[in-house]
Amino acid sequence: MNERLRLDAKSFAILVAIVLFAVAAAALVTYRVVDYRILVDAGVVAGERRPDRSTPDLGPTHDLGVMTMNLAASPSGMVHYLRAQLVVEVQDEKALSLLEQRKVQVRDRIITIVRGRTMEDLEGEAGLMQLRSDLVTALNDILPGQPVRNLYFVDLVMQ
Numbered sequence: 001m002n003e004r005l006r007l008d009a010k011s012f013a014i015l016v017a018i019v020l021f022a023v024a025a026a027a028l029v030t031y032r033v034v035d036y037r038i039l040v041d042a043g044v045v046a047g048e049r050r051p052d053r054s055t056p057d058l059g060p061t062h063d064l065g066v067m068t069m070n071l072a073a074s075p076s077g078m079v080h081y082l083r084a085q086l087v088v089e090v091q092d093e094k095a096l097s098l099l100e101q102r103k104v105q106v107r108d109r110i111i112t113i114v115r116g117r118t119m120e121d122l123e124g125e126a127g128l129m130q131l132r133s134d135l136v137t138a139l140n141d142i143l144p145g146q147p148v149r150n151l152y153f154v155d156l157v158m159q
Helices: 002-042 093-101 103-115 124-142
Strands: 061-070 081-090 148-158
Touching (some): 103 124
16 A cells, blocks of 8 residues: 555655646747747747837928926916927928028017916826827917927927
8 A cells, every 4th residue: 555655646746746847848939939039029039020110100290499488477476388399290301491491489488488487288198198289289370381200309308
């Protein structure tokens, strides 16, 4: 009886070793496959990157530089300011030239819009997205043909 129990214990130990080996092998294969897919998506593995269709090509851009603007007083009477480096994306080189010619008007319109906002208006992602949308609309009102595609906050500080 004791011999039979030893064989069963040996069989059990061998079975556990086989199962552990199989689990480790499956984990290694999964890691390698997932890691390979990540490398392909990142473009590290040459020639196999899938095109990213979610991000359109960036058009010509113009850096408006760093702008420091007072914000409207908050309900508590506190005065805040916004310091931002803005980059404007336009449709083509012709629009870029037009934007550079009217840089003074563009900066003035941006300052006018931002000064009408309170710090509370700009808090959170929704506030900044609304400001971005309003600025793009305003710049397209200044420039003929609505050439402004987007506006980027390269640097942004509110205090």
